[in-house]
Amino acid sequence: MIQVAQILFILSVLVILHEFGHYITAKMFKVRVEKFYLFMDAGFSLVKKKIGETEWGIGWLPLGGYVKLSGMIDESMDTEQMSEEAQPWEFRSKPAWQRLIIMLGGIIVNVILAWLIFTIMYSTVGQKFISTAKIQENGLAFGEVGQKAGFRNGDKILSVDGKHQPSFNRMTLDVLLGDKVEVERNGAKVDVILTDEMKGEIISKEGKEFVGPRFSNTVVDSVVPKSAADVAGLKKGDKIKALNGTAFTYYDEFKERISKHKNDSISLSVLRGTQMVELKAKVDKEGKLGFINKALDKLDYEVNNQLSFGQAVPAAVKESWSLLVYNVKQFKLILRPKTEAYKHVQSPIGIARRLPDTWNWEFIWNFTALFSIGLAFMNLLPIPGLDGGHALFTIVEMITGKKLSDKAAGYVQTFGMIILLTLMALTFGKDIYQLVVDKLL
Template sequence: MDTLIQIGQIIFILSVLVILHEFGHYIPAKLFKVRVEKFYLFMDAGFSLFKKKIKDTEWGIGWLPIGGYVKLSGMIDESMDSEQMAQPAQPWEFRSKPAWQRLIIMLGGITVNILLAWFLYTMIYTYYGQKYVSTNELQKNGLAFGEVGQSVGFKNGDKIISVDGKFQEKFNRMVIDILLGDKVVVERNGKQETLVLTDEHKKEILTKEGRNFIEPRLDSIIVDSVIKGSKANQAGLLKGDQIVALNGVKVAYFDELTTEINKHKNDSVKVSIVRNDAPMTLNAATDKEGKLGFYNKHLTKDDLKKRFETVNHLTFLQAIPVAVEESYTQFIYNIKQFKLLLKPKTGAYKQVKSPIGITRQLPTEWNWEFIWGFTAIFSIGLAFMNLLPIPGLDGGHAIFTIAEMVTGKTLSVKAAERVQTVGMIILLSLMALTFGKDIYEWILDAISKK
């Protein structure tokens, strides 16, 4: 059932984005009297799930949910229909229209994606409010870092002051900023320290811990679960116990407890706890790695929201400029993330996901606030991707149209076919790699759960 809900969410999100994106091409095409031969939601490679011809246009739904398309008469596109191009140009064809009209048609989908994100953010901020986890609130006690975070230079208790000279008030974006930045300034024991992150450091974070390499430093140590047969289990430690001291040394944070335990490997320790508001002391042993054998309670996303979330309630008019700013910010993040992908040493390209990978990360409950927010983010991502000057994408077509407007020369049909072929090979190869990787990971996860 959970998987079905995830699949339902991704199909809904993709349907909204694809239909509106393609209408961004369809509407100006009709305004400029270009014949639209096909309008498809999803790709109909080989066959379609549904199709119906209304006047000049065949409306349909394909079986492969990786996009959609509008087929215009007189245009070399995904269909590679060169036979039509061999005939004399007709007034209703795309190629017979002025370059400026063709450019508007090609950029129509991107324009709609940006306007959609703007509209969605406006409505989300008006109805739900502008929400984010406050960096200042979350790192009041400093931050806790995993092994990778500490290996690249961070220390438990650090407070992040800035990334590349800028303070990020929204903690939701702090990890992204760190991965996209170079210099991180932290406050450590009352002094400022500067950390320089290399591409190799970023690869370590991305491949081993990801977004979880930073966590809030909780001001209490609560046992979430005890490993069966462990030293903690043998000592009588229970879920819900709060550990307050080890051998009489007070420990307020989990990293402090870890430091103290590491001093007593293969040893016996006295663990001071509070259980049901009553103080107790347990005699426990540690293993050779300096561990007791329990898991500390971590904050879930819901816990983070309850404790640290800031909600700005905005009117519709107040939300409009904030939504514009958010749309712009998301677009800039897409540019920075693309630059990160182009650096092989970071290994960021391995994190790119197909619709299958994205589906597996979606929540297992239908949540309209999340769905519309994710659709807005995805819409900006789709706009950015289509702006890339890759043949086969809107940006590729637009580049050649702009070149024509500047030089007065057009590509020959054969040259256009070759360019389109190269673009399709690039895009299909990338899709094959990302789909293959996500399917492989899905299979491995399924096997590991058996």
């Protein structure tokens, strides 16, 4: 329930402020606003109250929201008023440049919101990120797919497409969005070239988890009940020093060696407290014992830059721009069929499941800022039904001097809404199906 509450709060903030951007610019140019709704009121609304000329309400369907402007064909698909003579207070009566500003009002507010949130966060709790330098002090450990792509345990990523990334979370994203990864391997520089097919395999099987820190110790954090580790007598805190009499340094070396002993008996040299203990174990058919290795807390890798308000302002602008660029790159990745990244687009249901199950204001506001930039980018897309589609037709009108007829605009809007609703149905359906499957399993 905490996850649901968080996503509803975030969506409510973003939708209200996005629609307020349209509302305030419409009022600036004396356009009548007939409705202002949080969420969609298809058929009926949960709450509504008319104040002046505007009906304010909350719909039952949490798919965005809208403001209904007089004299405009929008999400409400109300074309009846368009058959009547245009009135001075209507959207269609205003000059093209005013209509363009109204259409971009929501996007502008989303960008300003992200900038404000980042500014406040950086100047209060600080600019926090996981340090690439700290996390790869011992090199990096890669999953099976990462190694298949050409990486090796112990590699240190120097740059992606010639650019060094100090934030580890961003660096893993850069790898999936880039083409050439330069790594340091045994003191030499090596280039790893990722194909679209390989990126697709990483995204579908391991995601950002395809790479992580290389742990220098194999320390038992917890043991799976009735597993081979449990039967062998491994306990929390045990440090595994050798396998079949051969010592190793890194946890990934242990995993690699044990994977070669499927359904086989092995001996483990374990440091328990100050004593060395020898244990016998039977490896399962998957090449595992059944324990979780102790990981360092993310705070061990975190950097916190404490910024003054004056420093936070430009840093927040830079971060907002950077996120917008990342949205463009991710959209391009989705459009490349061989990566199959389009299969992993998520609805609010899928996003909610990734949120923490405890209420954390710092996380919520940072996520709201990130989501706000994503919403701004999505609405910039020149798709009929989105702000970008309306803006595109208005720009064309400003260039050519020819306005799209109301009839044609109605057809375009209908087509756009069909596309958007179809995409929503697919993403929501996929996430609901996955939710049901996970619950059953």
